Amino acid sequence: MPELPEVETVLRTLQAQLQYPKIKKCEVFYDRLIHGCTVSKFQALVEGQSITDYHRHGKFLILELDDYYFISHLRMEGKYYIQSKNEAYDQKHVHAIFTFQNDMQLRYHDTRKFGRFYLYKKNENLYEQEAFLHIGKDVFDPLLQADYLYKIFHHRKITLKQALLNQSYMAGIGNIYADEICFALKYHPQTKVYRLTKKDFSTLLFETRRILSEAIASGGTTIRSYTSSLEVSGRFQLQLNVHMRKGEKCFMCGSTIVKTVVGGRGTYYCPSCQKRK
């Protein structure tokens, strides 16, 4: 489940490993991967383009090409592999291959086919394009401030967890970190978001950035173990306080971590540390 830190790790790894090569060939084997144009058009437009820069917005990976932005959303299980052309691969789950001039390949692997690719001309405003229509500011955008969040959420009846997961105001948080952020705030994930004060939103932003930064730093340390068949999934080993810890002891108070469903998502919390406001 790549969230912002994993996407950032993938981005940094790709940038370090690939740098700025020219795409000799582009092959897409799964039609629905591409949104906004046909597969054949996508392939034709990408071929001959060089990667000129790497960006990220929320959970979107943005590869800047000569004339286009190539956008990749990994959704649940998207991964990239950098391998040489003659190295074998999992044909069932590799849905796109970019071949560079040195015959190295960037291979997109996605077991459940939820991931998506988009391609936009650089002379169009990226944030007016379909992929970003309902995507808010990146979590690390300095323009994203507590006052803004308070204004948006202080009269909405959704839960804290749902607010964190909603990408249209603040982009980058997924199910794992939403739980971890609620824990850091010591609020029950079902706390109604209109109960939060400006100060709460200020803490929320601080804790969110702290947790995601630590996850990025941690991802940065695990990607050292490169091999020729590097799996660039952005996996990392960060100590999680609540997520996936059902039945285990809370590190803070020793109570048993509980799992429930909030907004249709599996949600973990410590019933003792986290209270509804």
Add this chain to the structure above:
DNA sequence: CAGTTCGCCTGGGGGC
């Protein structure tokens, strides 16, 4: 606007 449910997908786990 809020909430619920479904569809997209496939592997893995539980139940038998």
Add this chain to the structure above:
DNA sequence: TGCCCCCAGGCGAACT
């Protein structure tokens, strides 16, 4: 060992 069913979950769409 095998088979069926359900679940996981990001996210948009459809419906109440």
